[in-house]
Amino acid sequence: MSIFQDNLERLQALASLDGISAEDLSLLSKPALVSKAELEVGGNKYPAWRILYSRDLGPGKGGIRFHPEVSEDEVQSLAFWMVLKNSLADIPYGGAKGGVKFDPKQADKTELEAISRAYARAFQPVLGQDKDVPAPDVYTNSQTMAWILDEYESLVGHHEPGMITGKPVELGGIKLRSDSTAQGGYFIAQEMVKEFLPGKEAKDIRVAVQGFGNAGLFMAEKLFADGFKIVATSDSRGGIFKEDGLDISALSAFKAEGNSVNDFNQGEAISNGQLLELDVDILVLAALENQITAVNADKIKAKHIIELANGPIDLAADKILDAAGKIIVPDILANSGGVIVSYFEWAQNRTGQILDEDYLKNLLEKKMRGNWDRMLSLYREKSNISLRQSAYILAVRRILAAKHWRGGQA
Numbered sequence: 001m002s003i004f005q006d007n008l009e010r011l012q013a014l015a016s017l018d019g020i021s022a023e024d025l026s027l028l029s030k031p032a033l034v035s036k037a038e039l040e041v042g043g044n045k046y047p048a049w050r051i052l053y054s055r056d057l058g059p060g061k062g063g064i065r066f067h068p069e070v071s072e073d074e075v076q077s078l079a080f081w082m083v084l085k086n087s088l089a090d091i092p093y094g095g096a097k098g099g100v101k102f103d104p105k106q107a108d109k110t111e112l113e114a115i116s117r118a119y120a121r122a123f124q125p126v127l128g129q130d131k132d133v134p135a136p137d138v139y140t141n142s143q144t145m146a147w148i149l150d151e152y153e154s155l156v157g158h159h160e161p162g163m164i165t166g167k168p169v170e171l172g173g174i175k176l177r178s179d180s181t182a183q184g185g186y187f188i189a190q191e192m193v194k195e196f197l198p199g200k201e202a203k204d205i206r207v208a209v210q211g212f213g214n215a216g217l218f219m220a221e222k223l224f225a226d227g228f229k230i231v232a233t234s235d236s237r238g239g240i241f242k243e244d245g246l247d248i249s250a251l252s253a254f255k256a257e258g259n260s261v262n263d264f265n266q267g268e269a270i271s272n273g274q275l276l277e278l279d280v281d282i283l284v285l286a287a288l289e290n291q292i293t294a295v296n297a298d299k300i301k302a303k304h305i306i307e308l309a310n311g312p313i314d315l316a317a318d319k320i321l322d323a324a325g326k327i328i329v330p331d332i333l334a335n336s337g338g339v340i341v342s343y344f345e346w347a348q349n350r351t352g353q354i355l356d357e358d359y360l361k362n363l364l365e366k367k368m369r370g371n372w373d374r375m376l377s378l379y380r381e382k383s384n385i386s387l388r389q390s391a392y393i394l395a396v397r398r399i400l401a402a403k404h405w406r407g408g409q410a
């Protein structure tokens, strides 16, 4: 099943929902530049991609993922979502994504470095601060970015920290970046509660968080600190459930020691599939794509879902959940805190100025809440659309406006 096909269908639906012409929509139906390579490292060959989907609003922007299941269909879909995310976030970027197909959990540090550097060599011609700017994604981090930056700079012969974001602070990164996806998602969770669970106190709101990586872990910590009852969480090996709430601080410390969530000595072990079907107030999806599909959509009991991962609900499931009246906060809004802070980092690298951290924190909050408000008001105004469709309409309108100003085939 193609994830990208789902995306095209979601896009085409905007014709009837917002009167966008089919001709305009077709301008967004294929990527601008697909770059592929085979990275040869230690006698192995790893398929790798960088897909620049659109550059209408600015240079490409989006992460690089290391995962054994990475495919062109997936990278292209992730690049497409970045286009919409960056447009909705109102930042000056098109959208792009990259990936390398291998299992980073089986690789040691030397191999990870060699693969990262090989990636930079293969895609150097299409990357750059004004062309396409990568960042971390699933199973990549600030160390990966540092290796890619170092290799890129030695190839081009000059310093260019703005060619990548999510770097270590010493190489031009910003502290705020590490938990910014969750921070942004947390503001959105607060807005969602205010709007859709009015009057309910945090301690009475039961939450399940699928995924305990960068996004899920920090999100669980922030919600826990705010008094929400986190009854379940999981990582790729499985999860745990505790009716009266898990101690997330203790679980984070346990995970930081290299342990798996389901070995924690609290609650009962559950599978990732069981976690999704729990009867909770809010389900946070912070793992991978296609977690809720036609197979399990009608078993989902949570009334409110926040997509902190990219694409965790496929189109068939989306239709089932919409019909069941679920409130789904879409990925392109909920997880946009990461790329918004990437934009702060990039802007700082470009100007050479260091911006005050409190100022940036406030700016992130203002942007996230402002973008929520815009999405919600169109949702209310149109009354027959989902939050996702509202976010898609706003994003597509801005990209098409840019295309029209540019002229040419638009």
Ligand code: GLU
Residues within 6 Å of the ligand: 061, 062, 063, 064, 133, 134, 135, 136, 137, 138, 165, 310, 335, 336, 338, 339, 340, 342
């Ligand atoms: N990988 C993140 C995302 O999916 C961040 C992208 C970025 O900072 O460029 O939004």
